[in-house]
Amino acid sequence: MNYHEGKHKFIQAWGTLGSSWGINKVMAQIHALLLISPKSLTTDDIMEELKISRGNANMNIHALMDWGIVEKELIVGERKDHYRAGKDIWELARQVSRERRKREIEPILKVLGKVQSVTGKSDEVKEFKTVTSDLKDFSSKIDGALDKFTRSDKNWFFKMLLKL
Amino acid sequence: MNYHEGKHKFIQAWGTLGSSWGINKVMAQIHALLLISPKSLTTDDIMEELKISRGNANMNIHALMDWGIVEKELIVGERKDHYRAGKDIWELARQVSRERRKREIEPILKVLGKVQSVTGKSDEVKEFKTVTSDLKDFSSKIDGALDKFTRSDKNWFFKMLLKL
DNA sequence: TTTTATTTTCAATAAATTTTGAAAATAAAG
DNA sequence: CTTTATTTTCAAAATTTATTGAAAATAAAA
Numbered sequence: 443m444n445y446h447e448g449k450h451k452f453i454q455a456w457g458t459l460g461s462s463w464g465i466n467k468v469m470a471q472i473h474a475l476l477l478i479s480p481k482s483l484t485t486d487d488i489m490e491e492l493k494i495s496r497g498n499a500n501m502n503i504h505a506l507m508d509w510g511i512v513e514k515e516l517i518v519g520e521r522k523d524h525y526r527a528g529k530d531i532w533e534l535a536r537q538v539s540r541e542r543r544k545r546e547i548e549p550i551l552k553v554l555g556k557v558q559s560v561t562g563k564s565d566e567v568k569e570f571k572t573v574t575s576d577l578k579d580f581s582s583k584i585d586g587a588l589d590k591f592t593r594s595d596k597n598w599f600f601k602m603l604l605k606l
Numbered sequence: 607m608n609y610h611e612g613k614h615k616f617i618q619a620w621g622t623l624g625s626s627w628g629i630n631k632v633m634a635q636i637h638a639l640l641l642i643s644p645k646s647l648t649t650d651d652i653m654e655e656l657k658i659s660r661g662n663a664n665m666n667i668h669a670l671m672d673w674g675i676v677e678k679e680l681i682v683g684e685r686k687d688h689y690r691a692g693k694d695i696w697e698l699a700r701q702v703s704r705e706r707r708k709r710e711i712e713p714i715l716k717v718l719g720k721v722q723s724v725t726g727k728s729d730e731v732k733e734f735k736t737v738t739s740d741l742k743d744f745s746s747k748i749d750g751a752l753d754k755f756t757r758s759d760k761n762w763f764f765k766m767l768l769k770l
Numbered sequence: 771t772t773t774t775a776t777t778t779t780c781a782a783t784a785a786a787t788t789t790t791g792a793a794a795a796t797a798a799a800g
Numbered sequence: 801c802t803t804t805a806t807t808t809t810c811a812a813a814a815t816t817t818a819t820t821g822a823a824a825a826t827a828a829a830a
Contacts, residue, residue, distance in 0.1 A: 445731050448724035452738060455717040462710050464628045466818070477741075480733040485777080495820045500778065521775060521828070529737060531744040546626050553619040560612035567609050569644040573693060574616060577641075580695040583767050603747050630788075649807080659790045664808065685798070685805060 449478065453492075468494060469502040473511065476527035482515040484522040510537050532596050540592045547585050554578035613642065617656075632658060633666040637675065640691035646679040648686040674701050696760050704756045711749050718742040 443451075453474045460470025471492055476483060483491075488499045503525055506512035511534060515524045528534060557574050560567060591599065607615075617638045624634025635656055640647060647655075652663045667689055670676035675698055679688045692698060721738050724731060755763065 443721065443723045443725070445724050445726050445728075445734065448721040448738075449734060451717055452721050452734075455714055459710060459714050462628045464626045468818080478730075478734045478737050480729045496777085497779080497821070498819050501819090504778090523777080529740075531737075531740045535744065546623060550619055550623050553615055557607065557612040557616050559607045560609050561607070562609050564609075565644045566642075570609065570613060570616075570642045573642050573695075574612075576693075576695045580699065583764070587767050600747070603751050632788080660807085661791065661809080662789050665789090668808090687807075 452478065466502065466505070468492065468498060469505050472499070472502050473506055473527055476506075476512060476525060477529065479526075482517070482524035482526035484524055486522065488525075509541050532599065536592050539588050543585060543588045543592070547581060547588070551578065551581055551585060554581065616642065630666065630669070632656065632662060633669050636663070636666050637670055637691055640670075640676060640689060641693065643690075646681070646688035646690035648688055650686070652689075673705050696763065700756050703752050707749060707752050707756070711745060711752070715742065715745055715749060718745065 453471050456474035457467040457471040461467045472488055475488060475491055485496065485499050489496060512525055512527050515526050517524050554574050554577055560570060617635050620638035621631040621635040625631045636652055639652060639655055649660065649663050653660060667676065676689055676691050679690050681688050718738050718741055724734060
């Protein structure tokens with residue numbers, strides 16, 4: 443397979459995967475592009491590679507920076523901003539976990555905590571409290587494990603995965 | 607908090623969470639509704655509770671059955687089909703993992719395998735092969751861990767989570 | 771300061787996804 | 801077999817989400 447084809451396949455696949463996990467396709471594609479690029483890229487590079495508008499490129503680059511998985515790199519003597527993605531996959535997974543935990547797990551835990559205060563003793567209320575409580579317990583455990591993971595040492599994590 | 611309000615909050619929150627994980631909002635809401643319901647529900651029950659059309663209800667109920675997290679329950683003497691969701695959260699997580707692994711991780715692993723055959727020795731190609739290879743290694747490890755998880759015993763899993 | 775390059779914003783537009791509702795298909799009852 | 805209830809399908813409509821492109825803002829150079 444030639445490079446051009448492989449690159450295209452990878453960027454497409456990464457975009458599709460992103461979509462099915464609630465991440466905007468172009469955002470995932472820009473990330474894929476930066477991941478495999480040996481040098482940092484400008485907005486114009488990204489626009490051209492992915493055939494997207496300036497506004498779209500700019501917004502998604504910023505979303506990636508908000509997620510903490512892409513950063514600006516200032517190149518001396520160059521006017522344009524350059525962007526690059528970290529190449530360490532474990533670091534990437536850690537950062538994504540950190541963000542999703544903050545953005546999604548914590549809010550749902552908050553709701554599950556609140557609805558525990560529902561009053562009544564009908565079957566419906568009993569079932570509601572049991573299920574939401576179980577859900578809260580489970581989510582808390584996952585939350586704790588993710589917290590541990592995002593703070594853990596790379597080697598420890600890989601050893602643990604293997605031992606699993 | 608009264609039951610009605612709690613129920614509403616929970617269903618809304620579950621729908622929102624679903625959305626940010628690539629799951630259709632109504633699908634997640636139907637699941638939430640069945641989760642907290644002490645008895646199985648008909649399509650009409652679901653339509654009324656969530657104020658959605660018959661077609662919408664039917665399609666999403668079927669999607670939930672395809673995911674293996676909702677099942678039909680035949681009630682003797684009743685014409686209408688009844689549906690129920692399993693109440694065991696661990697079982698739910700296991701089933702969701704199983705499905706996402708099959709639907710999403712396996713396809714990306716396949717692509718990552720294929721693009722490894724890219725030829726050339728430029729910096730770009732080198733970077734491409736390194737990153738996609740790292741990504742494949744990492745994904746395989748996660749895939750393996752998920753496989754283990756979906757086959758494991760509940761108690762073993764909880765003990766492991768705690769030990770973590 | 772003025773000019774030029776670059777980035778950011780955002781209203782308008784386009785695209786993708788979801789939802790509806792009614793017709794067709796299926797299944798149970800009479 | 802005929803009637804009635806229920807489920808399924810799917811084209812059209814509605815809604816949501818993503819994208820464009822150009823104007824405004826910002827930043828660097830002259």
